[in-house]
Amino acid sequence: MSHDAALHLPRNTGAALVATPLVALAFVNFFLADARDGLGPFLDAFLATQGWSPFSLGMIATFGGVLGMAVTPLFGALVDNSPYKRLLVIIPVTLVTAAALWTLAMPNMAVVVGGQTVTAIVGAVIGPALMGLTLGLVGEAAFPHQVSRNEFWNHAGNVASLAGVYFAATFYGLPGIVVLMVATAIGAVAATLAIDPKKIDHKVARGLGHDEGEEGPSGYSVLAGSRGLIVLAVIMLVFHFGNAPISRLVAQQFSVQLGTPFRTTALITGVAQLTMIGAAVAAPFLIRRFGLASIFIIGLLALPIRGAIAGSIDNFWMIYPVQVLDGLGAGLIGIATPVAAERILSGTGRFNVGLAAVMTVQGIGASTSNIVAGTLTESYGFHAAYWAHGAVALIALIPFLLFRRDVAPPARTR
Structure with missing residues (x-):
């Protein structure tokens, strides 16, 4: 489907009109960088300075990850069938921000668990809703480029947020953090409301830019019906099992050493986010010139190197190469995954639920890794955890190389 058709505009319509919903989408991604995850990477660092152990933090992260994992496919199906995709961004942002403010005010066990429960459940809908909005606005042909643009603005928002934090x-302490969180939540809601709902093609948004003549699988069964999607899910499970805890552990390690959880985490996370901006700029060129498989390979190779560096160096300066590699690996994989899912599921009408199924399996890897990483850290130290999780990522490269044509098919010709 052409870009113009996806926006319901004739081909002679001015470019300024076409760009309007995409400008709003850019602002949505910019503000969601801070608003979609609540405290996000700052939670561990903040709680570590409150006396929480790595194992306890791993348990909390695992608990939230399992909850999010359980509801993500259901929300993917909801996005596929709902004409209210903007609302599926606005409500979670509001609830996640309220939960984060509650946690900052009273960081005891009951409040932290309650806040993470809310964040995990309602936050799980934001990813599928945002992908559905994107596909419904631009169509299949422009989707890979627009995903890269989304990632660019998301990471730019992260950098701005981290600098703000x-x-x-x-200069202002915790009250300044609170004001910043409220402001970004308001920005995300306002930007989402600025997207004209009439510009969203809900048929295209669920992966029916062209019609195969039969309805695709529904619910969890969408994962079992496609070898490419199954292998993609397995790769994401292994990759995120290795990758998810490393930045958290680095933030815990140096936040406790330096006694500055918010500033230290902002610097550590900011290095990765700046690199992700570069990855988002480079990804469309790499896809066009070398194919989708190229960014998978680069992303999968970055993590083992990252783990080896973190496991070998104990000085604070190690955060720079470690987080640059995080930005490169996770940044490219984050772009490649929805593009691959869209190509695999093109014509089925189940794009959002299929992507959500992959995100669920990915969530299994990310959530279980936290408790494993916490146990390794308490028993053997940070370096052992870095080596172990970096080494695991090498396993993800094997199924990709064996099934790369299924996982990263070429773009459909139109």
Whole structure:
């Protein structure tokens, strides 16, 4: 489907009109960088300075991950069938922000668990809803490029947020953090409301840019019906099992050493986010020139190197190569995954539920890794956890190389 058709505009319509919903979408991604995850990477660092152990933090992260994993496919099906995709962004942002503010005010066990429960359940709908909005606005042909643009603005928003957190914490302390969180939540809601709902093609948004003549599988069965999707899910499970805990552990390690959880985490996370901006810019070129498989291979190779560096160096400066590799690996994989899912499921009408199924399996890897990483850290130290999780990522490369044509098919010719 052409870009113009996806926007319901004739081909002679001015470019400014075409760009309007995409400008709003850029602002949605910019503000969601801070608003979709609540405290996000700052939670571990903040709680570590409150006396929480790595094992306890791993348990909390695992608990939230399992909840999110359980509901993500259901929300993917909801996005496929709902004409209210903007609302499926606005409600979770509001609830996640409220949960984060509650946690900052009273960081005891009951509040932290309750806040993470809310964040995990309602936050799981934001990813599928955002992908559905994107596909419904631009169509299949422009989707890979628009996913890269989304990632660019998301990471730019993260960098701006991290800089804001760093200076707010330095000059205003916790009240400054609270004001920043409320402001970004308001920005995300306003930007989402600025997207004209009439510009969203809900048929295209669920992967029916062209019709195969029969309805695709529904619910969890969408995963079992496609070898490419199954292998993609397995690769994501292994990759995120290795990748998910490393930044958290780095933030815990140096936040406790330096006693500055918000500033330290802002710097550590900011290095990765700046690199992800570069990855988002490079990804469309790499896909066009070398194919979708190229960014999978680069992303999968970055993590083992990252784990080896983190496991070998104990000085604070190691955060720079470690987080640059995180930005490169996770940044490219984050772009490649929805593009691959869209190509695999093109014509089925089950794009969002299929992508959500992959995200669920991915969530199994990410959530279980947290408790494993916490146990390794308490028993053998940070370096052992870095080596172990970096080494696991090498396993993800094997199924990709064996089934790369199924996982990263070429774009459909139109």
